[in-house]
Amino acid sequence: MTVSLVLIVIMAVLFACGVYAMLERSLTRVLIGFLLLGNAANLLLLVVMGQPGAAPFYGTEGATSDPLPQALTLTAIVITFAVSAFLLALIYRSWQLGQADTFTDDEADIAVRERVLAAEAALDGEAEFLRDDAVTDFIGVETAPITVLGSRDFPGIVDDAPSDRPARRRPHGDGGDDT
Amino acid sequence: MTALVPLLATLPLLGAAIALIAGRHRRVQVGVSIVTLSLVLIIAAVLLYVVDTGGQPLAVSVGGWPVPFGIVLYVDRLAALLVVVSSIVLLAVLLFSVGQGAADGDDETPVSIFHPSYLILAAGIFTAFIAGDLFNLYVGFEILLVASYVLITLGSTESRIRTGVVYIVVSLVSSILFLAAIAMIYGALGTVNMVQISERMAQLPPDTQLLLHLMLLLAFSIKAAVFPLSFWLPDSYPTAPAPVTAVFAGLLTKVGVYALIRTETQLFSDSDVNLLLMIVALATMIVGVLGAVAQAELKRILSFTLVSHVGYMVFGLAIATPAAIGATIYYMVHHIVVQTTLFLAIGLVERRAGSTSILRVTGLMRAAPVIAVLYFIPAINLGGLPPFSGFIGKFALFEAAAEVGTPIMMVLIVGGIVTSLLTLYALMRAWNLSFWREEEDSTETETESRISYLGSAPAAGVKTERRAIPSIMTMTTAGMVAVTVALTIFAGPLYDVCARIGASLLEPVSLTQLQEEIGQ
Numbered sequence: 001m002t003v004s005l006v007l008i009v010i011m012a013v014l015f016a017c018g019v020y021a022m023l024e025r026s027l028t029r030v031l032i033g034f035l036l037l038g039n040a041a042n043l044l045l046l047v048v049m050g051q052p053g054a055a056p057f058y059g060t061e062g063a064t065s066d067p068l069p070q071a072l073t074l075t076a077i078v079i080t081f082a083v084s085a086f087l088l089a090l091i092y093r094s095w096q097l098g099q100a101d102t103f104t105d106d107e108a109d110i111a112v113r114e115r116v117l118a119a120e121a122a123l124d125g126e127a128e129f130l131r132d133d134a135v136t137d138f139i140g141v142e143t144a145p146i147t148v149l150g151s152r153d154f155p156g157i158v159d160d161a162p163s164d165r166p167a168r169r170r171p172h173g174d175g176g177d178d179t
Numbered sequence: 180m181t182a183l184v185p186l187l188a189t190l191p192l193l194g195a196a197i198a199l200i201a202g203r204h205r206r207v208q209v210g211v212s213i214v215t216l217s218l219v220l221i222i223a224a225v226l227l228y229v230v231d232t233g234g235q236p237l238a239v240s241v242g243g244w245p246v247p248f249g250i251v252l253y254v255d256r257l258a259a260l261l262v263v264v265s266s267i268v269l270l271a272v273l274l275f276s277v278g279q280g281a282a283d284g285d286d287e288t289p290v291s292i293f294h295p296s297y298l299i300l301a302a303g304i305f306t307a308f309i310a311g312d313l314f315n316l317y318v319g320f321e322i323l324l325v326a327s328y329v330l331i332t333l334g335s336t337e338s339r340i341r342t343g344v345v346y347i348v349v350s351l352v353s354s355i356l357f358l359a360a361i362a363m364i365y366g367a368l369g370t371v372n373m374v375q376i377s378e379r380m381a382q383l384p385p386d387t388q389l390l391l392h393l394m395l396l397l398a399f400s401i402k403a404a405v406f407p408l409s410f411w412l413p414d415s416y417p418t419a420p421a422p423v424t425a426v427f428a429g430l431l432t433k434v435g436v437y438a439l440i441r442t443e444t445q446l447f448s449d450s451d452v453n454l455l456l457m458i459v460a461l462a463t464m465i466v467g468v469l470g471a472v473a474q475a476e477l478k479r480i481l482s483f484t485l486v487s488h489v490g491y492m493v494f495g496l497a498i499a500t501p502a503a504i505g506a507t508i509y510y511m512v513h514h515i516v517v518q519t520t521l522f523l524a525i526g527l528v529e530r531r532a533g534s535t536s537i538l539r540v541t542g543l544m545r546a547a548p549v550i551a552v553l554y555f556i557p558a559i560n561l562g563g564l565p566p567f568s569g570f571i572g573k574f575a576l577f578e579a580a581a582e583v584g585t586p587i588m589m590v591l592i593v594g595g596i597v598t599s600l601l602t603l604y605a606l607m608r609a610w611n612l613s614f615w616r617e618e619e620d621s622t623e624t625e626t627e628s629r630i631s632y633l634g635s636a637p638a639a640g641v642k643t644e645r646r647a648i649p650s651i652m653t654m655t656t657a658g659m660v661a662v663t664v665a666l667t668i669f670a671g672p673l674y675d676v677c678a679r680i681g682a683s684l685l686e687p688v689s690l691t692q693l694q695e696e697i698g699q
Contacts, residue, residue: 022352027344034351041358048366068248069365072314076358079321083351086328090340090347097337 007047014040025102027091031084038080045069045076180229183222184239184252187262187305190215190222195298202291209277212294216273216301220266227259231676236688238311238696246694247372251311253693256680257508258308261437264512265308268429268519269301271659275523276422278651279530292329300326300426307434312372313361316438320357320402324350327431330423331415338418346415353401360394367391374693377445388450395442396452403435405493406463409486413470416485417478421526424478428485429519433511436492443496444504444684454587456497461591463490464598471605477525477535480609481518484561484602488514491598494591495576498583505681506575509674513568513666517557520659524554527656528613530646540613551614553656557663558610562603568666571674573599 014036021033049069056067194215201207230237236255240246254262276293303323310316328350332343365371367387368379380388397408404412412432416424443456467487474480492514495507525535527550532540544551560567577595580588666673 022348030348034355037352037355041355041362044359044362045365048362068371069362072361072365072371075314075318079318079325082325083321083328086325087347090332090344093332093335094340094344097335097340 002051003047007043011040011043011047014043027087027094027102031087031091034087035080035084038076038084042073042076042080045073180226181237181239183226184237184254184309185241186222187219187226187254187309188252188302190219191298191302191305195295195302198298199292199295202295205280205291208291208294212273212298213270213277215298216266216270219301219305220263220270223259223262223266226254227256227263230254230256230259231679235696238693240697246697247370247375247690250315251372251374251693251697252309252315253311253373254309256676256683257437257440260508260512260676260680261308261433262305264515265304265430265433266301267662268515268659269297269304269426271655271662272422272426272429272519272523273297275425275526275652275655276420278649278655279420279422279526293333296326296329296333297426299323300330304430304434308437311374313364313376314371316441317354317357317361320434320438321354323431323434324354327427331419331427333420333423342415342418345411349401349411349415353398356394356401357398360391360398363394364391372690373441373445374688374690377448377687378690380447381449385450388447389452392442392447392450392452395446396439399435399438399442400459401435402432403439403493404432404486404489405439405459406466406486406490409463409467409489412486413474413479413482416482417476421522421529425519425522425526428481428522429515432485432489433515436489436511439493439496440504440507440684443499445687448685448687453497453499456493457587457591460490460493460497461594463487463493464594465490468598468601468605472601472608474605475536475538477528477537477540477609477613478522480537480605481521481525484605485518487598487602488518488561491573491576491595494595495579497591498576498579498588500579500583501681501685502582502678503576503579503681504684505674505678506572506579508680509568509575509670509677510572512673512677513560513572513663516659516666517561517569517663520557520656520663521554521561523652523656523659524550524557527553527648527652530648530652532613533646537609537612541616542614544614545617549653549657553653553660554614555610556660558606559603560663560667562606563599564603566667568663568670569599571667571670575674 018033018036018040021029021036024030024033046069049066051065054065056065056070058064194211197211198208201211226237236253238254239252241250241252243249276297280293300323303319303321303326305319306322307316307319310319328343328347331346332339361371364376367383368376370376370379383391401408401411416427419427464487467483467485467490471480471483471487474483491510492507495503495510527547528540528543529535531547531550532543534540560569563569563573573595577592580592
């Protein structure tokens with residue numbers, strides 16, 4: 001089986017760039033990283049197909065391509081497409097909620113860290129709590145395509161998303177087993 | 180009988196389509212979901228009976244392609260048993276969520292997409308269990324993952340988006356790894372059919388085998404939440420709605436464990452990474468349970484015990500004797516049911532007390548004795564007290580390990596016992612504080628200092644609204660508790676099935692056998 005070296009090099013570069021982009025906190029960069037990784041995996045499937053350049057099933061004698069990796073690649077492309085669409089919706093929603101598409105730390109993790117730091121501060125008499133600056137593709141850049149207004153300052157922006165906090169108390173309180 | 184096999188995957192997809200069309204009619208959606216999952220449960224029970232008594236696995240070639248080329252659906256005892264258990268769990272959680280939805284009305288969560296996503300999740304789980312080739316397993320994983328992305332961000336509130344991102348990004352990475360591993364395996368062996376892979380694997384040089392093996396292990400370990408690839412789980416599960424968390428905790432990691440079982444027993448029977456698996460299993464058990472001890476919030480405690488108990492299953496896989504594999508499968512069935520039941524019980528606590536922080540919730544023993552019982556039975560079961568199924572599963576695992584008797588086995592047995600005791604400690608600490616403690620102890624002045632120190636888990640402080648508990652939610656949870664007790668009462672027959680699975684998994688199936696089975 002002869003394999004094109006160019007394809008392998010491109011695949012390796014795509015994998016490397018994809019992993020690098022996915023390590024970012026900005027969701028948009030995560031999406032770009034995911035797309036690169038998906039295409040790298042598809043290229044890997046094409047590399048293992050063997051002899052490139054011939055048609056599957058109908059190729060001339062001795063020069064037919066293996067059709068199975070092509071079927072696998074097509075399926076993988078469809079899955080990547082669907083997941084990218086979902087990620088875009090997620091990025092949009094994340095921006096709608098917080099005017100940023102960055103990923104923040106877990107609240108409980110912060111609580112644990114603060115607890116430990118507070119305990120250490122009690123021992124050492126000093127505590128320094130540092131938080132990384134957020135990196136986003138939407139705000140903080142002078143050339144940002146979208147002007148961000150605080151939703152609470154601007155009556156036109158209404159957060160109409162359903163909340164998991166109950167809107168009102170239910171009048172018929174006690175049911176089930178607790179009576 | 181083989182005609183029933185594709186229905187396991189197609190029925191839930193069909194049900195999802197109908198439920199999506201009937202998005203405005205909640206009663207129709209509920210009816211379709213319940214009927215679909217009940218049908219799957221019946222079919223799976225029939226298949227389990229046929230496969231177990233006949234002793235031969237059922238195989239179907241989709242679309243009539245010759246065997247190594249087309250998609251093969253393959254139902255052996257393991258697949259049939261897991262489909263039965265998961266459809267019971269899915270059905271129970273569905274009833275629980277129907278009760279919750281009926282009480283809360285439509286205004287809080289977009290219920291119209293809940294049922295279709297839930298059925299697609301079920302279809303993905305069943306597809307993964309009955310997949311006969313690696314790529315179909317990948318497709319099954321993707322179906323269930325995409326459905327789970329929707330379910331974990333349901334309602335798209337800020338906290339759910341944040342935790343959903345953790346889950347989604349980690350899952351994406353593991354899926355890409357899995358796909359790359361499949362491509363590598365195809366490049367090395369020229370097939371993705373599991374039976375053919377196991378036949379041809381012996382021809383590969385050992386280092387290539389090891390590389391492929393480790394790639395698959397890495398991909399599946401992320402999904403199964405095996406240390407050190409488990410940190411995403413306690414971060415992402417607790418914020419989802421209670422029924423979603425319950426079904427994720429019970430089933431999604433177990434699909435990863437199932438894939439690990441197939442990898443270890445069927446695909447790579449020659450390549451030996453058992454020592455690595457043992458170290459990883461020990462670390463998973465200990466680190467997971469220490470996390471549970473440190474937490475002050477019920478859902479997080481349970482998420483950490485979930486991680487730690489995956490370690491037992493990896494332990495069983497690492498022993499790699501037929502008895503150990505059988506014990507692993509029994510433990511897996513036990514854990515699916517018990518973990519789901521506990522999360523459902525916590526869902527009841529959350530509605531009754533308006534919080535899941537064990538420092539805030541008090542006096543439930545007196546205020547809601549039924550919920551207390553529904554928490555207590557699965558809790559001591561998970562902690563491994565005799566005579567419950569958790570004890571039987573752990574005992575069987577330790578016995579299989581003791582038969583091997585090497586020093587590292589003894590270390591692992593001690594680690595397993597310590598983990599079991601610490602699980603019991605974490606769950607009983609929650610019991611003492613939230614159920615046993617009298618209500619008057621909880622006045623703010625008295626516990627304020629403790630809360631400010633320990634109870635600063637912020638999720639606890641957000642929701643303090645008490646909500647009504649419809650009787651269907653209590654009934655469903657009670658039903659699941661009855662199932663956990665049934666696992667103990669009928670442990671003999673169930674354990675026999677698991678032992679037969681363990682024995683048959685380590686016997687390789689040849690391609691000609693598979694072809695005969697399909698009739699080619």
